[in-house]
Amino acid sequence: MKELLFYAVNRExxxxxxxxxxxxxxxxDDIGHSRPYLGIVLEIxxxxxxxxxxxxxxxxxxYKNNPSFFFIYDRKRRPLAIIKFSAMIPIPMKMNVMNILNYSEQDKNxxxxxxxxxxxxxxxxxxxYKRANKMYVAVTQHKNNFLKTIACNFKLLEEKAREYKNI
Incomplete structure (x- = not known):
């Protein structure tokens, strides 16, 4: 399986x-402080x-048992971050709306x-990958009403992603 990279998405x-x-x-943006909107890119x-x-x-x-969250831990099993599947958004295939995060531009910590x-x-x-696909199916095929209320409307956003590249 291909290595997952971190990306920062175009704010526009x-x-x-x-x-x-x-x-x-x-x-x-916080006043005087701006962190990139960081995430991973998966094919779904x-x-x-x-x-x-x-x-x-x-x-x-x-939210530990909530399927829309995936906890990220350090080597000592302390939580560092979460991946939020309910907030995933489509990125047009032939469009450059994201850049690989440049780690050297960030402070050491x-x-x-x-x-x-x-x-x-x-x-x-x-x-x-498994959880992202499961979230996508649950929301787009109306298999889970709760997830549908907390997740992005993936089908609508796919349509808007197609329209965006034509703007």
Whole structure:
């Protein structure tokens, strides 16, 4: 299986999709501080999907059994981040809306965090693919009403992704 890389998505594209779906996560800049909207890209059905990573917050513990979340741990099994499948968005195949994150531009602590997340993600990529596909099917084929209420409307966003490249 192919190595999973981290990407930062073009803010204009995220802003565009967020106009059509309230579940699209939009990375708002903190005053004087801007971190990239980081995620992985998976192929799901006929689309590339950007699946965002979120910094770990203690209140995420209550979501451990929620299929829309996948926890990322360091080597000591401390939570570092989550992958949020319900917020994944389609990326047009022939469109350059993302760039591989340049780790050298980040401070040392952030680079170390990203490196630990990267190791964990790539050692669990089969499970990540499995869960992403399961989320996609559950939402698009109406197999789980709860997930449908918390997830992006994948079919609508696929349509908007096709339209975006024509704008």
């Amino acid at each position: 594209y995220i802003k565009y999709l967020s106009m059509y779906d309230e579940h699209v996560s939009y990375n708002k 059905k006929c689309y590339r999907y950007f699946v965002p990573l979120y910094s770990y917050k203690e209140h995420y513990e209550k 952030y680079r170390n965090l990203i490196s630990a997340e990267y190791r964990f993600v790539n050692s669990n990529k089969e499970e990540i």
